[in-house]
Amino acid sequence: MIPSVLPTYNRAPLHFVKGEGCWLIEEDGRRFLDLGSGIAVNALGHAAPELVQVLTEQAQKLWHVSNLYEIPGQQALADALVDRTFADTVFFTNSGTEACELAVKMARKYWHDKGKPEKVEILTFEGCFHGRSSAAIAASGAPKMVAGFGPVLPGFVHLPWEDHEALTAAVTDRTAAILIEPIQGEGGIRVLPDESLKNLRALCDEKGVLLILDEVQCGVGRTGKLFAHEWAGVTPDIMMSAKGIGGGFPLGAVLATEEAASGMVAGTHGSTYGGNPLGCALGLAVIERIGNDEFLDAVRQRAGFLRQKLEGLVAAHPEVFEGVRGTGLMLGLKCRANVAEVVKAGYAAEVITVPAADNVLRLLPPLNITEDEIAEAVARLDRAAASVAT
Structure with a gap:
């Protein structure tokens, strides 16, 4: 029997009920760091007060x-x-x-x-x-x-x-x-x-x-x-x-x-x-x-910090990742492991990413993500990569 929602998506078994900035809260209370932003949509994060x-x-x-x-x-x-x-x-x-x-x-x-x-x-x-x-x-x-x-x-x-x-x-x-x-x-x-x-x-x-x-x-x-x-x-x-x-x-x-x-x-x-x-x-x-220089300067600074962290992640898991590509806060991890497995491992580590063609893991965080949140997100990606490698 066909479901009431037309089955055109292969959805992950996650049920988010609330968002706060760079965080998504699952109905069971788990807090996920969102590096997908609804596929580059939530540019200022979830429920941005302004x-x-x-x-x-x-x-x-x-x-x-x-x-x-x-x-x-x-x-x-x-x-x-x-x-x-x-x-x-x-x-x-x-x-x-x-x-x-x-x-x-x-x-x-x-x-x-x-x-x-x-x-x-x-x-x-x-x-x-x-x-x-x-x-x-x-x-x-x-x-x-x-x-x-x-x-x-x-x-x-x-x-x-x-x-x-x-x-x-x-x-x-x-x-x-x-x-x-x-x-x-x-x-x-x-x-x-x-x-x-x-x-x-x-x-x-x-x-x-x-x-x-x-x-x-x-x-x-x-x-x-x-x-x-x-x-x-x-x-x-x-x-x-x-x-x-x-x-x-x-x-x-x-x-x-x-x-x-x-x-x-x-x-x-x-x-x-x-x-x-x-x-x-x-x-x-x-x-x-x-659309102002101060905000865009901050985006460039955060992007540099994220890329540096990702380069370290690739070096730590050469069996999982080949390299980093992209610019700004539109980055990709070219994977050696199957990208779908890396995305799934990320769910277990409570970090959200987006798959793309060419076996690439897309990272599209809110533009106002903090350096502390970047560090935590990469730490979670590190745990996900470790689980894929075992």
């Missing part, structure tokens, strides 16, 4: 009106993002998947309105993950994503990761845009080098192609910059954001230049819930907290 206050105050005023009307909080969040980024305009969604749908539509509509309707192809890369909608799985092209869901949406060209020669050869007069994650999360914490991102921007400029960056997982302070592409000193034409931007509340966004967004006029896209007063109030609080 977010609880904002949510409570907004909930007592107004929850939802739809986009038939002006929403002052939505305007305030859009202004804050425009002030802090490359973007001239923002559309709010409820998720990263929805952001992907709009990014694809925006790129194709741009070229249609420029009199080049043949430019519909989006170039994507092996190992990518952009969501689970029809467009997002087509963008991935991976068998595990598309099997059984055909016919797959056409118009996507899949390329090897970090092969600039293959990328250059793939750009044709049908190419509308290149879509890439500066750091692949689901793909195994694979970082696109700054020089590669610079070359990608130059290629787009040379060939007349739009650059779409997926910063759903790596954005909103996770790398120690507000958005990861800032490290390379380049800007995209279109960018997807979600996860951390709502601090735990469902919120996503597509940021774009005025030129790239020029085709998206009234009636071309919409969302019933996107940009609602609750989500935007929280998003503004998150951006105001994270």
Whole structure:
């Protein structure tokens, strides 16, 4: 008999009933250190007091009106993002998947309105993950994503990761845009080098192609910059954001230049819930907290401390781990042991991690995790690794 909740997840047998900062409390009272943040969502931890206050105050005023009307909080969040980024305009969604749908539509509509309707192809890369909608799985092209869901949406060209020669050869007069994650999360914490991102921007400029960056997982302070592409000193034409931007509340966004967004006029896209007063109030609080130099400096310091601790962990357990990859507080432990076994051992040691492709253990803690909590988390990972090694 099918369960009342559609069985599309292989869930761990854990039942968390409360969260406090970097901690999750199981219904039996056990306290877990959370190095997953709900997959990079709880950027300020669980039940962050400032977010609880904002949510409570907004909930007592107004929850939802739809986009038939002006929403002052939505305007305030859009202004804050425009002030802090490359973007001239923002559309709010409820998720990263929805952001992907709009990014694809925006790129194709741009070229249609420029009199080049043949430019519909989006170039994507092996190992990518952009969501689970029809467009997002087509963008991935991976068998595990598309099997059984055909016919797959056409118009996507899949390329090897970090092969600039293959990328250059793939750009044709049908190419509308290149879509890439500066750091692949689901793909195994694979970082696109700054020089590669610079070359990608130059290629787009040379060939007349739009650059779409997926910063759903790596954005909103996770790398120690507000958005990861800032490290390379380049800007995209279109960018997807979600996860951390709502601090735990469902919120996503597509940021774009005025030129790239020029085709998206009234009636071309919409969302019933996107940009609602609750989500935007929280998003503004998150951006105001994270989007300042003092906070981002602290993220970089904590990231350096965590990486140092992880390097020691790898050295202590070479039979379990191969090395550390990633940047900021978006780090991965490349495993020699089966990553699922390491995740499970972590549960026993009361520390939460997230598996990824390429046998990588993802570590995505809240951005305000303390050094004491980092030390305790790595001590628990040490116990987990010891149990795997025996």
